[in-house]
Amino acid sequence: MDLDTYFRFSLALVFVIALFVVLALVLRRLGYGGAMATPSRQRRLHVVEVLPLDTKRRLVLVRRDDAEHLLLLGSNGDLVVEPAVRPSFRDALTAAAGPTPPTAPPTAQTMAPATGPAAVEGPAGSEGTRP
CATH class of the missing domain: 1.20.5 (Single alpha-helices involved in coiled-coils or other helix-helix interfaces)
Incomplete structure (x- = not known):
């Protein structure tokens, strides 16, 4: 060469x-x-989920510190759909349900086990025997 x-x-x-x-x-x-x-432990912003709606638009769930924000990204512009999304579905349900009423302690009648095979109820409240 x-x-x-x-x-x-x-x-x-x-x-x-x-x-x-x-x-x-x-x-x-x-x-x-x-x-x-930036290293991962110093990041405050993170993309939780991305859902493409069509070829030009997508929904993005972004978490900043402990708050989640739902964004609609598209070619015409970006839009904040919901500024403070609840972190979990269970928290959203409890907040929507409001305060829970106090429950009565269980009585001896509700705690007593059923006795015998004839204690099984069938459809529409009719009593039947266990097979």
């Missing part, structure tokens, strides 16, 4: 590396490379 071949190989290598750098800059410009700036 002569010197001309080595020069061509090194020039091709520099060209390929330059293509990778340009590709990395374009991807970073489009928003695909900025997540590596």
